[in-house]
Amino acid sequence: MSPMTNAEIFNRLAIEGGFGPRLDREKRAGTPAGQLYTNIAELAEELIQDAQRNLSRLPHIHFDFIYNAGVNAFAWKEGDQYFIGVTSGTFVLLQMVLCRMLSDPGLLPHAGDPAGEASRLPALTGLTANAQRALALGLTISRPKTAARWHYSCHLLSQAALFLIGHEIAHVTRGHVDYRASKGKKFLFAEIGSGDPDEVARIEKQSMEHDADDRSLGSRLTSLRNTLAAKRDAAPPWLTSPWTLEHALFDCVFSIDVLFRLFGNRRFSGRDLAEDDHPPLPLRRAMLRTRALWIVKEGWGDDMEATATSALRSSATAVESAFATITGEPVSVEGMADAFSPEGRAHVARLADCWNGGLCERLAQFAYEDLGHQ
Numbered sequence: 001m002s003p004m005t006n007a008e009i010f011n012r013l014a015i016e017g018g019f020g021p022r023l024d025r026e027k028r029a030g031t032p033a034g035q036l037y038t039n040i041a042e043l044a045e046e047l048i049q050d051a052q053r054n055l056s057r058l059p060h061i062h063f064d065f066i067y068n069a070g071v072n073a074f075a076w077k078e079g080d081q082y083f084i085g086v087t088s089g090t091f092v093l094l095q096m097v098l099c100r101m102l103s104d105p106g107l108l109p110h111a112g113d114p115a116g117e118a119s120r121l122p123a124l125t126g127l128t129a130n131a132q133r134a135l136a137l138g139l140t141i142s143r144p145k146t147a148a149r150w151h152y153s154c155h156l157l158s159q160a161a162l163f164l165i166g167h168e169i170a171h172v173t174r175g176h177v178d179y180r181a182s183k184g185k186k187f188l189f190a191e192i193g194s195g196d197p198d199e200v201a202r203i204e205k206q207s208m209e210h211d212a213d214d215r216s217l218g219s220r221l222t223s224l225r226n227t228l229a230a231k232r233d234a235a236p237p238w239l240t241s242p243w244t245l246e247h248a249l250f251d252c253v254f255s256i257d258v259l260f261r262l263f264g265n266r267r268f269s270g271r272d273l274a275e276d277d278h279p280p281l282p283l284r285r286a287m288l289r290t291r292a293l294w295i296v297k298e299g300w301g302d303d304m305e306a307t308a309t310s311a312l313r314s315s316a317t318a319v320e321s322a323f324a325t326i327t328g329e330p331v332s333v334e335g336m337a338d339a340f341s342p343e344g345r346a347h348v349a350r351l352a353d354c355w356n357g358g359l360c361e362r363l364a365q366f367a368y369e370d371l372g373h374q
Helices: 005-018 032-054 088-103 130-136 149-175 176-182 199-230 245-263 279-299 302-327 336-341 343-362
Strands: 060-065 074-078 081-087
Touching: 005 060, 005 074, 005 081, 005 343, 032 060, 032 088, 032 149, 060 149, 074 245, 081 088, 081 149, 088 130, 088 149, 088 245, 088 302, 130 199, 149 176, 149 199, 149 245, 176 199, 176 343, 199 245, 199 279, 199 343, 245 279, 279 302, 279 336, 279 343, 336 343
Parallel strands: 060 081
Antiparallel strands: 074 081
16 A cells, blocks of 8 residues: 555544545636635745745645635644645635725725725625635625736735744744644644643643744745845836835735634633633734834834834724724724733733743754744
């Protein structure tokens, strides 16, 4: 009997974990969905190859899709092989939401010609973090009418995908996966539904999720800055002027915010945050904004701080307005208010204490790259 391929091992592991089977992309070849998955898979392979070029000891990571209508992503290890999987529903919903936003002439007016889009679009009433249920409600993916705004929706989807896949790669390169394996955890990282009965392990897991977020964001901003330097004075299809660092920062953080909003936006005030193995989603969004501003100040120069602050505020306002418009629900700000509350700040400090108080050193023996402080 010939040995199993990585795709076959991936399929077995995903089914054993209760996540669902491997998505058969070959059956979807030639369809819009098939093209979407192909594009995402190519982005994933580019990120994996970049990581291997920068980290000489890092083995190849197998990326694939799981046929599951929910929003989720996974990283795990079998033998000496690492695997990363993202559910098909994640990208169906991302495309649905971003296309609906760019189809609305009142949203993201800086991209293309909003006047070319239709008015009085129906709301995505009952939008849920499950593609199958969303489609059963009659919610569909409606492509923007103008080419420029379609290109922008694709760009934002790519930015969200790159962050999510980069986050899962960071679980491997930062030693998180192997550290959890040393604790007997087989299905090591799931973005939703990977509860751990031990409080210390849950706080460690939260700290590692925070670390993976930071690592992926840093990689995204470095890549965007390099792209801008290589294409100086060039305008992307959705703009009539050159793409700037302010544009890049807005696009990056906006797309990440959209992704996190798909995972949820539940308030956390008054809850025991040690009960979860992920930081609250609004808090993760707030921490990423703080990190983005720090990266700009440290790497792009103090003269960019005001520009970065403006871009970050604009993206925060834009994403809440966009979700309220496309769903027909009131603007939601309570979650972010929790994030900047004393309770939220105290939890950020607790995660940093966990990292700097020994977790970083415990991870170092498993990591493929140098680890720093949070």
